Amino acid sequence: MPILELWHWRVTDPASGCRYVTRHPMTEASALSFDPEAKRVPESWELKPLWCWTPGQAESEEGH
Numbered sequence: 001m002p003i004l005e006l007w008h009w010r011v012t013d014p015a016s017g018c019r020y021v022t023r024h025p026m027t028e029a030s031a032l033s034f035d036p037e038a039k040r041v042p043e044s045w046e047l048k049p050l051w052c053w054t055p056g057q058a059e060s061e062e063g064h
Contacts, residue, residue: 001049001050001051001052002049002052003047003048003049004027004047004049005028005045005046006026006045006046006047006048007025007026007031007040007041007044007045007046008021008022008024008025008026008040008041008044009021009022009026009031009035009038009039009040009041010038010040010041011031011034011037011038012035012037014035021041025046
């Protein structure tokens with residue numbers, strides 16, 4: 001199962017120019033696509049498993 005590395009980021013809003021910390025953690029790719037100058041917030045690191053759904057999975061789990 002893939003693992004996502006997430007952080008809160010200090011970013012600049014492109015419309016207002018205001019700097020803020022993201023409310024939800026983001027991947028580095030997402031943060032940098034929003035703001036190429038984004039900086040990680042120290043000690044906000046999270047690892048999350050990426051759950052992959054496959055057709056028929058829910059039906060097979062209900063039978064347990």
